[in-house]
Amino acid sequence: MSWILVLIVLLVGLASLFAEFFLFPGLTVSGIFGVACMVAGIYLAYAAFGTTTGHLVFLVVLVAGSAVFYKGVQRLSKPDLAVSEAIEGRVGIRESLVELGDRGQAVSDLRPGGTALLGEVRMEVFSQGPFLDAGTAIEVVRLTDQRVYVAPLEREAQPSKPTASDHPPSPAGQHPQAGAGPTAPDATPEKT
Numbered sequence: 001m002s003w004i005l006v007l008i009v010l011l012v013g014l015a016s017l018f019a020e021f022f023l024f025p026g027l028t029v030s031g032i033f034g035v036a037c038m039v040a041g042i043y044l045a046y047a048a049f050g051t052t053t054g055h056l057v058f059l060v061v062l063v064a065g066s067a068v069f070y071k072g073v074q075r076l077s078k079p080d081l082a083v084s085e086a087i088e089g090r091v092g093i094r095e096s097l098v099e100l101g102d103r104g105q106a107v108s109d110l111r112p113g114g115t116a117l118l119g120e121v122r123m124e125v126f127s128q129g130p131f132l133d134a135g136t137a138i139e140v141v142r143l144t145d146q147r148v149y150v151a152p153l154e155r156e157a158q159p160s161k162p163t164a165s166d167h168p169p170s171p172a173g174q175h176p177q178a179g180a181g182p183t184a185p186d187a188t189p190e191k192t
Contacts, residue, residue, distance in 0.1 A: 006044045006057065013037030014064055021072020038065055097121050098148060102140045106132050106150075116150060125150045 016034030024030055038061050046054030097118075104118035110127040116138055118125070128141055128149040137153035 006041055006048065009037050009044060010041035010057070010061060013039075013041060013061075014068060017065060017068050018072075021068065021075060025072075025076055035065075097123065098140055098143070100140055100143060103153060104138055104140075104150075106134050106136045106138055108134050110136075110138075110150070118148075123148060127151070 013034045016030045016037060020027060020031035020034060042054065042058050042061055045057035098121060102118050104116050106114060106116050107122065108114040110116070110125065110132040112127040112131060113124060115122060116125040118140065125148045128151050132138065132152055138150040139153045140148060141151045142149035
C-alpha cells in the first residue's frame with residue numbers, strides 16, 4: 001500500500017468535512033462521509049506503515065480536522081447566516097371580523113366545530129356547550145386568537161310548554177289525565 005492511497009483517502013475526508021461546513025451546511029451526509037474517510041485513512045496508515053507513522057498521521061488529521069471544524073462552526077454561528085429579526089404578527093384575525101355578542105346562524109352542524117354565518121361573514125366556529133344543528137340561531141360568547149366560540153341564542157319570545165302545574169286542580173284531587181277518555185279536557189279529538 002502506498003502513501004498516495006492514504007493521502008487521497010485523508011484528503012477526500014478533509015474535503016468532505018470542508019464541504020459540510022462551507023458548501024452544504026446542515027447536509028450532514030458529507031460530514032459523516034468525511035469523518036469516515038479520515039478514520040479509514042488513519043487505519044490504513046497504521047496498517048501499512050506501523051505505529052510511529054500511524055501516530056503522526058493521526059496527529060496531523062486531528063489538527064487539520066479540528067481546524068476545519070473550528071472554522072466551520074465559527075462561520076455557521078455568524079449572524080449573517082441566521083435570521084435575527086422577530087416576526088411581529090398575530091395568527092388570529094377573527095377579532096376584526098366578529099365581536100362578542102354578534103348573532104348569526106349555524107350553516108352546518110356544530111359538533112363541536114362547524115361553519116356559521118355571523119352577519120355577512122361565513123367562518124369556522126365552535127360550539128361552547130352542546131352540539132348544535134344547522135339552522136340554529138347562535139351568538140358569539142368567546143373569542144381567542146384562533147377560535148370563535150358560540151352558544152345557542154336564547155329565544156325570549158318562545159312560548160313555554162304547559163306543565164302539570166299549569167292545569168287547574170281537578171275535582172277530588174285527581175290528575176287531569178286520570179280518566180282520559182273522550183270527555184277528558186286534555187284529550188285530543190279523534191280524527192274521523
